[in-house]
Amino acid sequence: MSSNPFLLAADNSPNLLPLLRANPELASAQDEHGYSLMHAAASYNHLDLLRILATEFHVNVDLKDEDGETALFVVETLDCAKMLVEELHADIAVRGEEDKTAAQKIAEEGDFTDVAVFLRMKELEAGIAGVNGTSPSESTQANSVHAPPPVPEGLTVDLGTMNPDEDAGEVVDPTLRRRIEELASREDFQGEAGQEELRRLVTEVLRGEVGDEREVRQRTS
Structure with missing residues (x-):
């Protein structure tokens, strides 16, 4: 069984939250490219996971990857965009290395x-x-x-x-x-x-x- 939190986040696995609660520091972890659980949850439209990461584990919703891009840059649904901006207060003014906003x-x-x-x-x-x-x-x-x-x-x-x-x-x-x-x-x-x-x-x-x-x-x- 995989214990890789990024894979678990992508799959929205029920094993992820027990792992994070046992190891809270993993909630804000980033891989060698700066990819975070926030990025994974946003990319795969896991809204409940996004909310839990931000509210229970206090993960910075504006964590940046190696390209200076936050989770907002990888959103693919309107519901996810609205949650990030209106509920979790993601910064829409962030510009990545290409000097572009999300x-x-x-x-x-x-x-x-x-x-x-x-x-x-x-x-x-x-x-x-x-x-x-x-x-x-x-x-x-x-x-x-x-x-x-x-x-x-x-x-x-x-x-x-x-x-x-x-x-x-x-x-x-x-x-x-x-x-x-x-x-x-x-x-x-x-x-x-x-x-x-x-x-x-x-x-x-x-x-x-x-x-x-x-x-x-x-x-x-």
């Missing part, structure tokens, strides 16, 4: 668009700058060279993931909030026109092209 890296990889959009919205709320420390408006030009890949043509979003009373209400920027509410309330939201508009909005959010109005007000107030 939102930027996930957006460029193009596999988990809902996660990337959620994290970018959180960046907008916090007033976090765009690519390479530029403001969102400046990052629009920067991204013309290093633009994220196109949003997948088959992208569809369930209305539940864009509920104006929930997700949109968390977005500080009024322009972004208004556009989400208008889009989610359209009768043709699930049709071709609605989905095309959604793809456009998602691309703008990922590129930092939404939120300029809020940034201008902050700088001039």
Whole structure:
């Protein structure tokens, strides 16, 4: 039976917690590449394990691997991203060695668009700058060279993931909030026109092209 905590975490094995409670120092252990149990739990979407690591064993949710990346960089589901950010207070402003936040890296990889959009919205709320420390408006030009890949043509979003009373209400920027509410309330939201508009909005959010109005007000107030 394996006693390797990283393998046990990946499998969400029932043997892991007894091992950690007998050896609490293992909860914060990192391998030779800086990979931690936090990274493993986030990558494999083991939400209960993430919560236990943070609350019972007080593991730093922002542990960095050898690339300077935290567990947030390896998230593949919206639920996991929300837990890390909203419940466990992971730092969305952390930049890895490539000088990218988790939102930027996930957006460029193009596999988990809902996660990337959620994290970018959180960046907008916090007033976090765009690519390479530029403001969102400046990052629009920067991204013309290093633009994220196109949003997948088959992208569809369930209305539940864009509920104006929930997700949109968390977005500080009024322009972004208004556009989400208008889009989610359209009768043709699930049709071709609605989905095309959604793809456009998602691309703008990922590129930092939404939120300029809020940034201008902050700088001039």
